[in-house]
Amino acid sequence: MLRADRPRGRGIFAWCLYDWASSGFPTVIFTFVFSAYFVRAVAPDATTGTALWGQAVALSALLIALVGPLLGAIADRTGPRKPWLGVFTALTALATAPLWFIAPDASFVLWALALVVLANTGFELSGVFYNAMLPEIAPPDRIGRVSGWGWGLGYMGGLACLATVLLVFVQTDSPPFGLDKDAAEHIRVVGPLVAAWMAVFALPLFFMTPDLGPTGVRPGRAVRDGIRNLAATLRAIRRHGDIARFLAARLLYVDGMNTMFAFGGIYAAGTFGMVEEEIIVFGIALNVTAGLGAAVFAWADDILGPKRTVQIALAGLVLLGVPLLLADGKTAFWLLALPLGLFMGPAQAASRSLMAWLAPPEIRAEMFGLYAFSGKITAFLGPALVGWLTLVFDSQRAGMAVVPLFLVGGLLILCTVRQPPAQ
16 A cells, blocks of 8 residues: 655644534534524424434444444555545535524424434544544654644634634524524524535645555455455454454443533533523533643643543543533533533544554554444444433433443443553
């Protein structure tokens, strides 16, 4: 396989900028704005909406788990990552834009959920190939730093996108373009806004960041070889004991974190009665603390190592997350949720750099496919449990109580993974 030339600063910046481009989707659509709008205005009631949203998240997670490792194995045989990244970025944008048509009426529930499943599947699969580029573009002694910079810039991108929604469309009596607030058009506009945000800010990566050269393997052979190589890797994963244990740990703690992200806005709306404007302000504040955490811990990643950085981050999430579930009132919710954001970015960024250290170079995209697989194979479980427990106990608090359990389980398994040596 032809290696990419190690990029200069602008190539690394363009790679990091993709995090800025893509973060509008999970922040605005999945966590703080559209998800809350779906539960409050589209679904018949908040409890039913929470359960339906959980089922949609679970379905997309299952799709990602099934195809992510295989696509990564095929990409390892063909070489370049950017064509795959372009396809799934386009899929995400094209499925997000039509959310504009989801009116505040229960008749649009199925259309909304179908688009969300499709968009989230494209978003997560794009991450397989984006993450696989990290070891090729970052100097070996700065992988943790570059990964952290990307996550930090991503949180700032989510912050900027949320702020745009708040200032331009929500906090105004006369939204631009003649949008009708009574028809929730000032909220529905987040669909085309996020799609355009992703398309525009993703472009620098495709023009400025180098990619691996083609291997010359034909597509048909790449598919056959990819299936065979993936099967062989799965059979031999026991020889990569630390990778297997890391993926098992990540399987649990990422499920907990993704569940927390997917239901953050829904929880704020249903349990604390926050309206759209309050949820957006909360999302902006949380992105500020999360971006700061990712940037600061980026240095800790290279100094302490990625494993210890993930352990510190998970411990912080548990210690703040448990009392957050018991919080009574908006003030206590704010006081606990904002510092919790400091540990969100580091847990994700350091996990990515830990995978980069552990993965053998010749099967890196395949391993990042398994990395996505580990984040999604049980990702249906967290949302499904939240939805089920919410219905059974008629309480969002009871549903969200599963999150700390996933985090603690992942942390305990991670303790058995050997810290990768400095390279």
